[in-house]
Each structure stands twice: as structure tokens, then as C-alpha cells.
């Protein structure tokens with residue numbers, strides 16, 4: 222998604238809402254073809270950009286519906302990633318773009334970037350927001366009981382008679398095992 226800078230007037234924020242197919246995002250569609258995630262709908266972005274002093278301030282929100290495989294029970298479940306960002310854009314030179322043009326200031330969650338010419342392309346930023354929020358160990362639920370390591374039964378749906386030995390003993394001793402449901 223691109224914003225043409227001339228469209229942004231002084232003293233007037235410019236807002237845009239777009240829904241784009243996953244295929245518009247090389248990194249996201251790459252993850253999808255690798256089977257890491259399945260996006261279940263278009264990636265939605267709301268971006269408001271305004272002129273401020275010598276720079277542009279963009280405030281955005283990205284919404285990405287997807288389906289993930291639970292790392293404990295392997296079941297697929299649906300989730301929605303929502304991520305917000307603020308980026309300060311300064312007009313850059315071609316040289317800046319070749320060099321590193323993104324400095325992340327973690328304490329403020331503010332990203333500083335530069336643009337060249339008359340447009341800002343948010344594609345990379347949107348992808349980054351989504352990939353950052355995809356859990357490394359997805360869980361269908363905090364209470365997911367996972368699969369029995371012996372027989373593979375999905376313990377969320379059924380129980381089994383396997384002796385899980387030390388593991389379950391230690392586990393129940395350590396944890397006050399209440400299932401809140």
C-alpha cells in the first residue's frame with residue numbers, strides 16, 4: 222500500500238483504509254507457501270498520516286486474520302493479529318535508502334524511517350507488523366493439554382490410560398492443576 226505525499230495537505234491528516242490480498246506481501250505469502258501460517262482473509266490496514274514540523278507522522282493499525290497450528294495439540298485454530306505502529310518519516314536521499322533506513326526506538330515503540338520521491342510504500346512495514354506478532358509457539362488455548370506423548374491422543378478431547386510416568390506426577394505436584402472452564 223502506497224501513499225502519495227502530495228495528497229497530504231498541511232494541517233489535515235490523511236487517512237486511508239485498505240484491504241490487500243496476502244499475495245501483495247512477499248514475506249507473508251512466502252510464510253504461507255512454506256506452510257507456517259494460513260491467512261484466512263485479506264490484510265487490513267488503517268493508516269493516518271500528517272505533516273508535522275519537518276517530517277510526516279504515520280499512525281497505523283494492521284489486522285490480519287489467520288489460522289495457526291497449536292504447538293501442543295497440533296490442531297489448527299483461527300486467530301486475528303492486530304498490531305499498531307507509529308512511524309516518523311523524513312525525506313531522505315537515495316543514499317539513505319541504500320544504507321540502513323530504519324532505526325527502532327524500542328522505549329517509545331516509534332520507528333524512524335525515510336522516504337524518497339513522492340510516495341511512501343507501507344508494504345514492508347505492514348508485513349513486519351504481522352510477522353512480529355505471529356507467536357513462535359502458537360497455542361489454541363492457554364489451557365491446551367496437548368497430545369499424550371505415548372499414544373498421541375488429543376487430551377483436550379479424550380483421556381487415555383497411558384502411564385505418563387514422572388512427567389505427570391511432577392507436573393501435578395508442581396501445579397495446582399485447575400482447569401478454568
Ligand SMILES: [Zn+2]
Pocket residue numbers: 291292293294295296360361362365366367
Ligand atoms: Zn492446542
Ligand SMILES: [Zn+2]
Pocket residue numbers: 369370371372373374381382383
Ligand atoms: Zn496416551
